[in-house]
Amino acid sequence: MTRYAVPPMKIPAIEIADSTDLFPVHRIYCVGCNYAEHVREMGSDPDREPPFFFMKPSSAILSSRADFPYPSKSENVHFEVELVVAIGKGGKNISQSDANNHVFGYACGLDMTRRDLQGEMKKKSRPWEISKAFEASAPCGEICPASKIGHPSAGTIWLKVNGEIKQEGNISNLIWNIPEIIEHLSGLFELRPGDLIFTGTPAGVGPIVTGDIMEGCIDGVGTITTNVV
């Protein structure tokens, strides 16, 4: 029997809608700049800046209905509501036409961001981890299996804070759609079952404070609710 010198990591997992099974999380990929209106609000030109990838550790997952602990060292923590793709079957160099066969399901997630630290890192052309990869930075609602809901290509995506609408868009407005993301990402990394892809956020991102309630929803996919503590 293998003995580990320190306690091994517990596998992070997300609930699956109408099931007692859990979805084990392997890696978390995130797409930046994937809705034109959001690219503009961040001060860039969507025609000149193609989407790109960054990552969070799997331990950053916060499962549905858990509280979001406001992170240290930031005065400006932002929500970004996103469609999350859960990979069920791995592969390299997956074509767009085959991409859906690799998807287990979809969820509504939040790419929580220390915006002040991200700004400093951008200015210095440094990596983004301190702004994106902190504990609990990836709240994610229940996964809806594609076997039940199909492969959504349109639907309203919104986020409310304390009942007030802050972000609203439609997943049909993704600059790169899901098959395109899977084709591109699987050319860079061998995708594995358990990988998640946060596909980018629509316009309207903004700050939260302790005591706020964040509620996200993607029509036909799912919801997420978390309290900032």
Ligand code: MN
């Ligand atoms: Mn994001």
